[in-house]
Amino acid sequence: MNAVKTLSENWLTRFWRTFRVAAWLGWQVESNWTDPFLFAVYSFVKPVAGAAILVIMYGIITQGDFTSPMFTYIYLGNAFYIYVGAVMTGISWAVIDDREHYKTLKYIYVAPIHFPAYLIGHGVARFLVGTSAVLITLLSGLLFLRLHLDLRAVDWPLFLFALLVGVIMLAMLGLLLAGVTLLITHHVGFIGEAVAGALYLFSAVLYPLEMLPAFLRPFGYIMPTTYWLELLRRAAVGDVAAAFPTFAALSSGQILLILLGLSFFFGALSIFVFRWCDQRARDLGLLDRVSNY
Numbered sequence: 001m002n003a004v005k006t007l008s009e010n011w012l013t014r015f016w017r018t019f020r021v022a023a024w025l026g027w028q029v030e031s032n033w034t035d036p037f038l039f040a041v042y043s044f045v046k047p048v049a050g051a052a053i054l055v056i057m058y059g060i061i062t063q064g065d066f067t068s069p070m071f072t073y074i075y076l077g078n079a080f081y082i083y084v085g086a087v088m089t090g091i092s093w094a095v096i097d098d099r100e101h102y103k104t105l106k107y108i109y110v111a112p113i114h115f116p117a118y119l120i121g122h123g124v125a126r127f128l129v130g131t132s133a134v135l136i137t138l139l140s141g142l143l144f145l146r147l148h149l150d151l152r153a154v155d156w157p158l159f160l161f162a163l164l165v166g167v168i169m170l171a172m173l174g175l176l177l178a179g180v181t182l183l184i185t186h187h188v189g190f191i192g193e194a195v196a197g198a199l200y201l202f203s204a205v206l207y208p209l210e211m212l213p214a215f216l217r218p219f220g221y222i223m224p225t226t227y228w229l230e231l232l233r234r235a236a237v238g239d240v241a242a243a244f245p246t247f248a249a250l251s252s253g254q255i256l257l258i259l260l261g262l263s264f265f266f267g268a269l270s271i272f273v274f275r276w277c278d279q280r281a282r283d284l285g286l287l288d289r290v291s292n293y
Contacts, residue, residue: 050082
């Protein structure tokens with residue numbers, strides 16, 4: 001029993017040490033590519049520009065009907081989806097950065113660290129950058145577009161819990177993509193972007209799932225991001241989100257249970273896939289294999 005306890009404590013210590021250092025390192029990578037002023041400008045302009053594109057497209061299609069509940073539905077979905085690109089894609093991109101850019105992946109593997117914790121630690125830095133982008137996007141909507149979002153009416157316990165579950169779920173999906181990335185060298189950068197694009201299509205970000213062709217809707221119903229975005233919308237704007245047809249028959253509690261179940265399933269799948277890919281990459285000697293272009 002003492003040996004098991006010692007091993008458990010050593011594992012937790014190594015995990016926490018790796019996670020803490022990786023989070024700091026990830027922040028240095030994210031923030032030190034330019035001087036602080038340009039980084040601040042970039043961090044502000046990028047989400048505002050992304051929201052502006054959506055607003056212009058919506059305004060043209062609806063002839064400027066920004067009072068419709070559909071606008072709030074779309075705007076919030078687009079804002080919260082920033083986390084998908086930040087966390088999920090960011091964790092998988094850490095493998096590409098360390099292997100292709102810094103050429104340090106093989107050295108990280110032989111270091112006394114916990115590699116999944118290292119990847120997730122990198123995701124923390126991307127989460128912080130993503131959070132700033134989400135806040136800037138929401139603030140822009142409140143100040144300039146009269147977004148129907150009353151901060152006093154937000155169900156904060158539900159919102160924060162759903163956000164936490166969603167971020168953990170995205171981190172697990174990022175770990176899955178990181179495992180796949182270990183096995184692919186050429187044009188590997190497309191993986192995270194392709195998956196994020198597919199989730200954008202099938203997760204009811206800009207429209208209810210009923211607008212998809214019938215044969216594509218099942219893909220949306222099995223994606224945890226669909227229920228995550230729905231729950232965040234309900235916590236933020238209540239009945240405005242619940243009025244849309246996709247999950248009108250489900251309560252927020254039922255949606256939360258579905259989200260928890262799917263998150264657990266995809267989390268377990270991600271761990272299994274990552275471990276298999278990790279061992280396969282070691283066996284095939286792919287850890288230091290890089291593109292020549």
